Amino acid sequence: MRRDPFPRHRHRCGCCPIVPPELLRRIAxxxxxxxxxxxxxxxxxxxxxxxxxxxxxxxxxxxxxxxLAAAEFVPYRTIFDAGHREALPGKAVRVEGQxxxxxxxxxxxxxxxxxxxxxxADVYDRNSIDDAGMPLDASVHYGVRYxxxxxxGRQMVFGDGDGEIFNRFTASLDVIGHELTHGVTADExxxxxxxxxxxxxxxxxxxxxxxxxxxxxxxTAAEADWLIGEGLFTRRVKGVALRSMKAPGxxxxxPVLGKDDQPATMKGYVHTTADNGGVHTNSxxxxxxxxxxAIALGGHAWEVAGRIxxxxxxxxRLKANATFRQFAxxxxxxxxxxxxxxxxxxxxxxxxxxxxxxxMGSRRLAxxxxxxxx
Amino acid sequence: xxxxxxFGIEGGFAALPGLxxxxxxxxxxxxxxxxxxxxALVRRADxxxxxxxxxxxxxPDARTYTIGVDDGSQHRRLRVEEPIADDAMRELVAxxxxxxxxxxRAGTS
Numbered sequence: 001m002r003r004d005p006f007p008r009h010r011h012r013c014g015c016c017p018i019v020p021p022e023l024l025r026r027i028a029x030x031x032x033x034x035x036x037x038x039x040x041x042x043x044x045x046x047x048x049x050x051x052x053x054x055x056x057x058x059x060x061x062x063x064x065x066x067x068l069a070a071a072e073f074v075p076y077r078t079i080f081d082a083g084h085r086e087a088l089p090g091k092a093v094r095v096e097g098q099x100x101x102x103x104x105x106x107x108x109x110x111x112x113x114x115x116x117x118x119x120x121a122d123v124y125d126r127n128s129i130d131d132a133g134m135p136l137d138a139s140v141h142y143g144v145r146y147x148x149x150x151x152x153g154r155q156m157v158f159g160d161g162d163g164e165i166f167n168r169f170t171a172s173l174d175v176i177g178h179e180l181t182h183g184v185t186a187d188e189x190x191x192x193x194x195x196x197x198x199x200x201x202x203x204x205x206x207x208x209x210x211x212x213x214x215x216x217x218x219x220t221a222a223e224a225d226w227l228i229g230e231g232l233f234t235r236r237v238k239g240v241a242l243r244s245m246k247a248p249g250x251x252x253x254x255p256v257l258g259k260d261d262q263p264a265t266m267k268g269y270v271h272t273t274a275d276n277g278g279v280h281t282n283s284x285x286x287x288x289x290x291x292x293x294a295i296a297l298g299g300h301a302w303e304v305a306g307r308i309x310x311x312x313x314x315x316x317r318l319k320a321n322a323t324f325r326q327f328a329x330x331x332x333x334x335x336x337x338x339x340x341x342x343x344x345x346x347x348x349x350x351x352x353x354x355x356x357x358x359x360m361g362s363r364r365l366a367x368x369x370x371x372x373x374x
Numbered sequence: 375x376x377x378x379x380x381f382g383i384e385g386g387f388a389a390l391p392g393l394x395x396x397x398x399x400x401x402x403x404x405x406x407x408x409x410x411x412x413x414a415l416v417r418r419a420d421x422x423x424x425x426x427x428x429x430x431x432x433x434p435d436a437r438t439y440t441i442g443v444d445d446g447s448q449h450r451r452l453r454v455e456e457p458i459a460d461d462a463m464r465e466l467v468a469x470x471x472x473x474x475x476x477x478x479r480a481g482t483s
Contacts, residue, residue: 086457086464144468145475148386150435152457162475175387182434193432201434229388242388256478258392276432280389 005338006311073127075117076135079106082142082157089139089155105140105170109158112176113138119177119212120184123302124310129183136180140170149175151182164234165256171231177212178205178228189318196323198279203286206245207309211302221294221301227251245291248284264288266324266355285354286324292350293331297343308335308347317365329361376401377413380442380451381470387435396440397474408473415469418462422448429455439467 075096081103082090093106100107113136120126128134137155146159149169156179158169169175182205185191191201206228214224228251229242239252239260248262262284263269269285272278290309294301312318312330319326328351336344351358382396401409421443432438436456443450458464 086468088457145472148435148437150387150433150456152433152436164475164479169387178387179435193434198432205434254392256392256481257390258395261389261391274394275385275389275438278389280385280387 006307073117073121073133075114075128076133077110077113077117078135078137079109079113080137080139080155081106082139084141084144084160086143086146088142088152088157089137090141103140105158105160105168108168108170109138109140109156109176112170112173113156113180115173115216116177116180116212119208119215119302123211123215123306126184129180130187134183149179151179153183153186156180161232161234165237166232167234169232172229173216174206174209174213174228174230175232176209178209181205181208184208185313188313189315189322190320191318191322192320193276193279195277195279196282197321198276199282200286200322200324200327202279202283203290204309204313206243206283206287207290208306210245211306214300215302220299221305222298224301226291243280243284243287245287248288262287264354285356286327289328289350289354289356292353293347296346296350304339304343308338308343311338325356325358325361328356328358329365332358332361333365376409377416378402378444379412379416379470380440381474382440383471383474384438384440385432385435386437392478393474396442397477399470399473399477404473412466412469412473415462415466416443419460419466420462421452421466422450424450424452424460424463426452426454427459433457439470441467441470 077094077096078092079094080088080090081093082088093103094101094110100110117128117136120128128136138158139155140158140160142157142159145162147162147166147169149156149158151157156176159166161167161169182201185201185204191197191204193201209228210224210226214221217224226246227241227244230240232242233239233252237252237257238254239257241251243260243262244251248264249260249268251260251262253259261270262281264284265288266285270278270281272281275281290305293308294305297304308331312327312334315330315334318330332344332348332351335347348359378401379399380396381399383390383393386393399412401412404412421441422445432455438456439454441452441454443452454463454467458467
């Protein structure tokens, strides 16, 4: 068995005395009646990190993160029904451990959050979005015929789709993995949602969204479809998915939606002010680099390619306004130092394949010999 | 003169060029009831005098709506980002989304 090149370390934010949800659950089970009520109210109404930190201070909780072994990580999911309004979160309709109600969207969201939590815990030893047990909240039935899903910084939000172009957004596991990964990125590098950093933010969500699905299905890189949002389009739409990491720019070509305009290489980089500088368009370039890396390294993509990307995301040298090239250089360095020269070369070749030369900078970084992760 | 509105959708979970391209909604082409509803929502949202909140930071995968309104004597072009705090604006955007979807469908049927 290969030695873990990246021994477990906590995330790089050193600011976080928090009460883990597990402690709140214990209070909910074993505390006095007022304590139980207060803990239940906390768990049910506001799971945000900020609130958890405030709660920790109020309860005189531990002044450091509690480190649990991955086997002890347990999700705490709450699914809310927004009732077709655009106010969040809505009414709690399923909390952790409750039986499935008769609502497809509620149960798909619950299962998708569980699969994403399990992926990060099992593969990267990460305890939820913030690596400190942050409860996972999602609202379904948001708005009227609302055809989108997003991460609002605290929770996931799913529309039902309009039934004409889009089906319900809970139907696609990689979409759920994508949205939760926005939370992981915000907790780690906090890449700004603009220009190349924004496109990297999007791409990281696509990469790990796809890996969540591949992990669930037990697929190798060669077996995976590398599609994002497969099944979201209704049968009226001429397209297979919203994006393809394998072949950016080929996912759809439809009279209403237009043609997928994602570039696969820097030659097609789109300069625009729309969509925060084309974050969903230019993400095709790092998406394709990740795909090329995964195919070159073979096997299960989450094991090496995904690990390289994950450790790069956690690397303190990755700046919030990182460019594609700066991110690429860090991935090459991470691969070479964590796995070996062959892996470093494979990653550099993948970036070369999308028109980004990452080899020079990575040699300089490697000579300095420092590691970014704390 | 009746209201004319150019409406486009940027971003969201994916870049969809067909939705981003502004679509003209002309109240003259709508039924009396539909036109009256949109005109009332535009008045309620106070489009021509509305002060939008300063841009702070975009929310991943949230949408930005481009809305251009012309009543013959005034014109205003806005970029409205989700989540939309103002009730009237949220209602107007939902209404325009519905009309835009119907028009796009009709244009390709």
